[in-house]
Amino acid sequence: MQKLLSAFKPGEEGIVTKISAEGKIKRRLFDMGVTPHVRIRMRKAAPLGDPIEVTIRGYELTLRKNEAETVMMEVEA
Amino acid sequence: MKFALAGNPNCGKTTLFNILTGSSAHVGNWPGVTVDKREGKYKKNDVDVDVVDLPGIYSLSPYTSEEVIARNYILDEKPDCIINVIDATNLERNLYLTTQIMECDTPVILALNMIDLVNQSGDRIDVSALERAIGVPVVAVSALKGTGLAELMERGVQAASVPRKGESVVKKALAPELYERAVSLLVREDVSSPVFHAMKLIECDELEVQAHPAANGELLSLKKSLPKDEFEGDYEATIANARYEYITSHYSTALFKKDERGLTKSDKADRVLTHKVFGIPIFFAILFVVFHMTFSENFLFLGGIFEANGVAPCFAGTAYEGLIWTDAGINSPGVIFFNLFDMTFSLIIDWVGGLISIPWLQSLVCDGILSGIFAVLGFLPQILFLFLGFSILEDTGYMARIAFILDRIFRKFGLSGRAFLPMIMGFGCSVPAIVNTRTLADDKEKTATIRVIPFFSCGAKVPILTAMAGGIVTKFGVGNADVITYSMYALGVIAAIFSVLIMRKTTQRGETPPFIMELPAYHMPSGKGLVIHLWDKAKHFVQKAFTVIFASTVIIWFLQSFAWNFTFLPEEAEGIDGLVNLHSERSILGTIGKVLQPLFTPMGFGSQLNSLGWVFAAAAITGLVAKENVIATFGVLAAAVAGGYIDPEAEEGVTAAFAIIDATGITVPGVLAFIAFNMTTVPCFAACATAKAEFPKGKFIWTVLFWLAASYIISSIVYTVGSWWWTSFIWLAVAAVAVVCIALYNQKHSLRQSA
Numbered sequence: 001m002q003k004l005l006s007a008f009k010p011g012e013e014g015i016v017t018k019i020s021a022e023g024k025i026k027r028r029l030f031d032m033g034v035t036p037h038v039r040i041r042m043r044k045a046a047p048l049g050d051p052i053e054v055t056i057r058g059y060e061l062t063l064r065k066n067e068a069e070t071v072m073m074e075v076e077a
Numbered sequence: 078m079k080f081a082l083a084g085n086p087n088c089g090k091t092t093l094f095n096i097l098t099g100s101s102a103h104v105g106n107w108p109g110v111t112v113d114k115r116e117g118k119y120k121k122n123d124v125d126v127d128v129v130d131l132p133g134i135y136s137l138s139p140y141t142s143e144e145v146i147a148r149n150y151i152l153d154e155k156p157d158c159i160i161n162v163i164d165a166t167n168l169e170r171n172l173y174l175t176t177q178i179m180e181c182d183t184p185v186i187l188a189l190n191m192i193d194l195v196n197q198s199g200d201r202i203d204v205s206a207l208e209r210a211i212g213v214p215v216v217a218v219s220a221l222k223g224t225g226l227a228e229l230m231e232r233g234v235q236a237a238s239v240p241r242k243g244e245s246v247v248k249k250a251l252a253p254e255l256y257e258r259a260v261s262l263l264v265r266e267d268v269s270s271p272v273f274h275a276m277k278l279i280e281c282d283e284l285e286v287q288a289h290p291a292a293n294g295e296l297l298s299l300k301k302s303l304p305k306d307e308f309e310g311d312y313e314a315t316i317a318n319a320r321y322e323y324i325t326s327h328y329s330t331a332l333f334k335k336d337e338r339g340l341t342k343s344d345k346a347d348r349v350l351t352h353k354v355f356g357i358p359i360f361f362a363i364l365f366v367v368f369h370m371t372f373s374e375n376f377l378f379l380g381g382i383f384e385a386n387g388v389a390p391c392f393a394g395t396a397y398e399g400l401i402w403t404d405a406g407i408n409s410p411g412v413i414f415f416n417l418f419d420m421t422f423s424l425i426i427d428w429v430g431g432l433i434s435i436p437w438l439q440s441l442v443c444d445g446i447l448s449g450i451f452a453v454l455g456f457l458p459q460i461l462f463l464f465l466g467f468s469i470l471e472d473t474g475y476m477a478r479i480a481f482i483l484d485r486i487f488r489k490f491g492l493s494g495r496a497f498l499p500m501i502m503g504f505g506c507s508v509p510a511i512v513n514t515r516t517l518a519d520d521k522e523k524t525a526t527i528r529v530i531p532f533f534s535c536g537a538k539v540p541i542l543t544a545m546a547g548g549i550v551t552k553f554g555v556g557n558a559d560v561i562t563y564s565m566y567a568l569g570v571i572a573a574i575f576s577v578l579i580m581r582k583t584t585q586r587g588e589t590p591p592f593i594m595e596l597p598a599y600h601m602p603s604g605k606g607l608v609i610h611l612w613d614k615a616k617h618f619v620q621k622a623f624t625v626i627f628a629s630t631v632i633i634w635f636l637q638s639f640a641w642n643f644t645f646l647p648e649e650a651e652g653i654d655g656l657v658n659l660h661s662e663r664s665i666l667g668t669i670g671k672v673l674q675p676l677f678t679p680m681g682f683g684s685q686l687n688s689l690g691w692v693f694a695a696a697a698i699t700g701l702v703a704k705e706n707v708i709a710t711f712g713v714l715a716a717a718v719a720g721g722y723i724d725p726e727a728e729e730g731v732t733a734a735f736a737i738i739d740a741t742g743i744t745v746p747g748v749l750a751f752i753a754f755n756m757t758t759v760p761c762f763a764a765c766a767t768a769k770a771e772f773p774k775g776k777f778i779w780t781v782l783f784w785l786a787a788s789y790i791i792s793s794i795v796y797t798v799g800s801w802w803w804t805s806f807i808w809l810a811v812a813a814v815a816v817v818c819i820a821l822y823n824q825k826h827s828l829r830q831s832a
Contacts, residue, residue, distance in 0.1 A: 019314070024140055028593045030317035031136035033170050036307075038321070047356040048485035051494075051592055057169040057321075060596040062481050064488070067593055 001075050005054070006068035008042035014073035015039055021070035033057040034071060079127045079154075080119075080233060083147055083178060084162030085171050086133030087474075087597040089190040091115075093162055093220035094130040095609050097230070115613075122230055129156065135170075135595075137177045137277075139284045141518045151181055152270055158184040158237035160229070165195045165202055165217070166598075168332060172324045175211070180243045180273035184236040185213045188229050192217040200334050207331035212244070221603060243272035250319030251312075252303050255279065255296070262292040280313045343474075343598040350475065356482050363475070364501065367466035371459050371505060372536055375406030414458030422451040437645040440638055441631075449630025449702060450623065456506060456703075456763070457618060459536065461611055463505045467498070467513070468610050472602030477594065484592050490574060491581035493517070493592045496526045500573070503533030507764035508618065511771055519590035525580045527768055528780055529573035531760040532787075534566055537704035538756055542566075544708045545752050548734030553745055561749070569756050572791050582819050584779075618763075629762045630702050637666040637699070670695035680754060680789070681747030681796035689741045693751055703761050711737045746799025750792040758788035 003014065016038050021029055033056055034040070043053040043060065051064040084090045098117025115130040131150055132143035139145050151159060161178050163171040178185055187207075195202055208215040214232045218225035248256045259275035266289060268274050277285040278293055286293045300310065308314040350359060369376070400416045401408050408416065426443050433439040470476045476498065484494030495517055502510035510530045517523040534542070546561035581587070639645055640663045670691035677683035682693040692710065699706040711733040738748060759765065759781055769777045797804040 025591045025593070027136075027138050027140055027313065028591055030313065031138060031173070032593055032595070033173065033321060034593075035314070035318045035321050037318075044351070046481050046485060047351065047353050048482070050485050051481060053351075053481065053596060057167075059167050059170060060598075061593070062477075062596050063593045064484065064591075067591060 003073050003075050004069055005040065005042070005071040005073050006052075006065045008052075008054075008068075008073070010042055010044045012075065013039065013041040014075040016071055017074050018072040019070055020072070021067065025067055025070065029063075029067070029071070032061055034061075040071075040073065078124055078158075078234065078237060079129065079156045080158050080160055080237070081129045081131055081150060081154075081156040082160050082162055083131045083151065083174070084133065084190075085135055085164060085167075085174060085595075087595065088133070088162045088164040088171060089220045090133060090162040091130060092603065092606055093160075093188065093190060093218070093226075094128060095606065096220055096223055097226065098128050119230055121227065122234055124234065126230065126234070128160075134174065136174060137273075139282060145284075151178070151183060152273070155269070156183060158186060158233050160186055160188050160233060162188045162190050165189045165192050166198070168202070168328050169321075169324055172211075172328060173320055176246050176320045176323065177273070177276075179211075179213065180245050180276055181270040182241060182243045182272075183270075184239065184241045186229065186233045186236050187211065187213060187215040188225075189215055189217040190220055192225070193219040193222055200332065203331045203333070207328065210327035210331060243270050245272050245276055246323045247276070247316050247319035250315055250322075251279065255299060255303060258299055259292070259296055262295060263289065266292065276316065280316055341598070343600070346599045347478070347596075351478050351482060360479060360482060363470070367463065367470075368505060370409050370466060371411035371462040373409040374403055374412055376409040376412075377407070379407045411459045411462040414462070415455065418451075418455050418458055422447075422455065426451070437638070440645070441634065444638070445631050445634030446627070449634065450627060454619070456508070456537070457615060460506050460509050460618065461615060463502065464509050464611060464614050465607065467502065467509070468607055469602050472600075472606065474597040474599045477596050480592075480594070481596060488589055488592075490577045491587075491589050492522055492526065492577065493519070493590050495592075495594075496522060499526055499530060500533055503530040503535060506535050506537075507531050507533075507760050508767050509614070511764060511767045512614075514771060517590075519587065521581075521585040521587045522590050524772070524776065524780075525577050525585045527771060528580065528783055529576050531764065531784065532569040532573040532576070532757050534569050534756050535704070535760075535764075537761065540705055540708045541700075541752060541755050544711070544731055544734040545748055547731030548738050549745055549748050551731060551735045552738045555745065561752075565749075565752050565756060568753060568791070568795070572757055572787065576787060579819075582823065586823070633666070633699060633702055635665070636669070637664045637695075639665055641665060641668065666695050666698060667691065670698070679793040679796065680750040681792075681800065682741075682743055682751050686741045686743055686747075689737075690743070692737065692741070693743075697755060697758065700755060701759060701762055701765075703763075704755065707755055708733060744800065746796045749799055750796035753795045754788050754792035756788075757784070757791050759784045 002017065005014075005016075008014070016034060016036050018036065019026060019029060019034065029035075038056060041055040043055055045052045046062075051062050052068060053060055053062045055061075082090050082094055094115060094117065097119045117128050117130075119126040119128050129150070131147040134141070134144045134147050137144060137148045137151075139148065150156070159178055159181075161175050163175065175185075175187065189202065189204060189207075192202070202217070204215050204217050214236055216225055216229040216232055218229050220226075245256075256275070256279075259279050260271050263271040263274045263278070268289075274285055274289070278289060278296060281293075300312070306315060308318070350356065352359070400420065401413050426447050429447060430439055430443045433442060467476070470479075479498060480494035482494070483497045487494050487496055496514075499510045499513040499517075502513055507530050510533075511527050514523045514526050514530075517526060542562045542565055543558070546556075546558040546565075549561060550556055550558050646664055671694075673694040674686075674691045675684045677694060678685060682690060684690075686693075696707045696710040699710045737743075743751075760768075765777075765781070768780060772780065794808055798808065
């Protein structure tokens with residue numbers, strides 16, 4: 001099932017299929033290891049609901065929901 | 078021989094640097110963009126090795142100033158060897174930078190840091206397998222425990238003696254003709270590290286495209302003729318993906334991971350510290366503790382205990398009173414050190430003053446040079462305390478969580494959560510606050526943040542507030558000093574919010590900077606690291622005190638001690654020390670104050686005051702040295718008015734403020750406007766010098782103009798609205814027109830851009 005990373009609930013896990021961001025944000029996502037085929041696990045949202053914290057490539061990464069909206073994920077149903 | 082340390086933030090690079098170079102490290106400035114460059118010597122080899130600490134980076138892409146600095150250093154300064162520091166607990170992401178560094182024509186050696194933590198957790202890394210897979214020397218080290226360092230440097234020197242050609246691990250992912258053509262085009266242009274430039278050019282990296290337009294054009298047309306891969310011609314994606322695929326396929330042979338484990342300590346700490354409900358209150362509590370340690374005169378609120386029992390502490394009446402104890406309670410460590418410095422400085426000034434008998438020389442040395450330097454150095458203890466608190470938060474990894482918690486709020490103003498910290502530090506002292514803006518990735522965000530930092534009233538502005546607010550209450554019998562003080566703080570914060578909003582819509586326009594950052598694992602800070610960190614900061618600050626600040630204080634001293642015909646004006650009142658010796662209106666400063674006086678009319682302390690009104694202008698000028706001087710200056714003038722010396726410190730300056738308010742005939746809104754002006758205008762020389770170092774060339778002048786304009790407008794609003802309430806409608810109308818104009822301009826501008 002395809003789903004945006006921004007729609008993930010804490011504890012949910014999936015594989016990145018496509019990144020639609022542009023420019024600076026795209027570059028930054030790539031540099032931080034958010035590339036196709038990588039596994040991402042949603043950890044939690046900040047106290048005010050945004051940004052979110054995810055586990056990727058063995059470390060913790062935080063990004064905003066609107067940045068996570070550019071990351072399309074495949075979730076094993 | 079010169080080695081450069083490169084690596085991700087939080088990989089222990091700085092710890093490694095400190096342990097390699099010992100105490101020989103010194104801080105310098107980078108050419109162009111000024112960011113600290115740390116250099117030191119490693120002396121345990123046969124040849125001395127200069128070690129340079131580059132800023133922590135994730136990639137060599139040109140999007141943050143730190144990345145550009147590291148990239149330019151590696152490419153232009155051509156170190157003999159790059160020590161790529163790797164956090165062994167996070168191999169995968171750390172090696173991403175390695176694959177880029179390896180494309181440069183420089184010998185590279187990998188320092189596999191924190192190897193002790195990996196072994197502790199039960200994982201194992203096969204170092205020689207990694208070395209075979211990556212193709213450059215790999216040495217396992219622990220910077221914290223000091224193991225593996227000799228081997229690292231020895232093999233580094235070996236590596237440095239053999240020239241190395243850049244190699245790309247991703248060339249297999251690209252069409253061979255594209256890769257070959259890109260490299261040959263750059264070889265023809267005779268650049269060094271052609272492979273690195275070729276890869277960046279294929280990625281359409283901004284800097285490379287600008288530097289090699291012809292080659293870029295040729296590659297673009299070649300790319301069009303090639304069949305599309307999975308990423309549909311997005312070569313940035315192809316290359317980033319290939320780098321990570323290479324890493325996962327090669328390092329997996331070297332890493333043996335223990336099976337799934339439960340929650341780590343770090344996870345548990347994080348659960349509490351970023352808790353949905355408690356996260357924000359905990360944050361405010363921690364912040365309070367840091368400020369309480371630094372600035373409180375009633376440490377741990379012990380004052381109440383003495384009062385309740387009617388006993389004074391045992392050192393009452395001794396020399397310790399005042400130093401560590403006042404009526405308000407026990408002083409916090411920050412205040413104790415502040416007092417200690419202050420007392421020592423007064424002793425030195427008195428002692429030196431006694432040695433010199435020529436009046437003008439004595440005044441130059443004591444009132445000018447020494448007082449000026451000491452006025453600035455006096456802040457050192459509290460700045461260091463604040464730094465210590467914030468360094469601990471930074472080292473433990475909590476700082477990144479603060480940004481995580483607060484980002485949501487800051488985004489509304491076009492900033493990221495990271496801008497919060499420098500702003501809140503501004504309440505303590507602008508100097509460390511401005512230095513801290515380096516953590517901001519976006520230049521425009523950084524500029525906007527530095528500009529509003531002085532609006533968060535620093536500790537030195539407190540005397541202005543208490544004295545003037547007290548003066549108002551005593552003289553006019555209106556209001557409540559605390560209410561006035563707090564509303565002035567609030568005014569500063571509101572001014573900062575509006576300024577940021579306006580700047581982000583006009584001169585500092587840009588998208589809200591992205592917020593994609595690592596949340597490092599929590600760990601205990603290392604004491605040694607903290608000490609070195611603080612020592613660096615102290616050195617930097619002292620250097621500034623003796624250069625820029627020294628020069629500016631001497632100039633101010635001259636202006637207030639001499640008349641236009643260059644005759645020295647002797648001190649008129651006994652017992653005045655410091656930079657406050659304003660003498661009389663005959664001094665150059667006094668005359669300048671008189672000339673400037675009409676300018677302050679819209680703010681209520683200009684022409685409408687009598688012949689003594691110039692002192693407000695003069696006081697604001699002396700406040701440039703250190704904000705405490707504003708009230709000190711009043712003390713001197715009050716003496717002239719009341720026919721006797723008035724101690725500026727008496728009743729926390731309220732007496733002096735009262736005398737001035739009484740003598741000049743200023744109104745309540747005028748006094749409030751004067752406070753507002755000092756709270757928002759150009760900060761002290763120390764802060765200015767720091768800001769100047771952080772800005773690229775030319776931007777600092779605009780910043781000073783911004784501060785002047787902002788304070789002028791804000792205090793004019795305070796005065797006019799305070800005097801005639803209906804003028805608020807005029808200001809609202811002006812604001813509305815301004816908003817409409819900005820909106821229209823931006824609309825037109827963006828239309829033109831998209832057209």
